[in-house]
Amino acid sequence: MSYDPSPSYPYRPPDPPSYDPYTYDTYPWAPQEAPEPAGRRPQRHTALGHHSDLRVLRSAYRWQRRVATLTALGYFVLFLILSAFAPSFMTSTVTDGLPTGLLLALVQVPVTWLAVVLYEQTARRRVDPIADRIRKHAELDAKREGAR
Numbered sequence: 001m002s003y004d005p006s007p008s009y010p011y012r013p014p015d016p017p018s019y020d021p022y023t024y025d026t027y028p029w030a031p032q033e034a035p036e037p038a039g040r041r042p043q044r045h046t047a048l049g050h051h052s053d054l055r056v057l058r059s060a061y062r063w064q065r066r067v068a069t070l071t072a073l074g075y076f077v078l079f080l081i082l083s084a085f086a087p088s089f090m091t092s093t094v095t096d097g098l099p100t101g102l103l104l105a106l107v108q109v110p111v112t113w114l115a116v117v118l119y120e121q122t123a124r125r126r127v128d129p130i131a132d133r134i135r136k137h138a139e140l141d142a143k144r145e146g147a148r
Contacts, residue, residue: 069115071114071118079105079108082104
């Protein structure tokens with residue numbers, strides 16, 4: 001035999017409204033809600049705080065930081081790993097008297113400059129246009145709110 005968990009009477013009367021004995025409409029010092037102005041139109045666009053462009057800006061900025069950080073730190077970690085686990089490679093000479101380890105250490109400075117250039121390039125190409133668009137939307141929203 002099967003059991004039917006549904007009640008025999010599916011209709012349930014609504015709960016009575018709750019009564020708060022500490023709120024009275026007769027006291028003059030009780031705060032009253034301001035009526036909504038009649039001439040105000042509802043917003044046709046989403047508020048800036050919930051805008052999808054902010055999520056896009058955050059992800060673009062996050063990607064920008066990762067590229068620059070992985071460029072600089074990735075090379076440095078590679079240099080440290082080679083120093084620890086490949087000492088014969090690091091002590092081998094590239095030219096007369098210049099060991100590979102010293103050459104790789106000197107290349108760290110241009111790699112850091114490359115990380116800075118990549119950071120600025122991705123900022124100009126990906127992050128700044130999104131930030132400019134959000135800024136323009138915010139200015140338009142401020143002008144709309146000021147005109148009301």
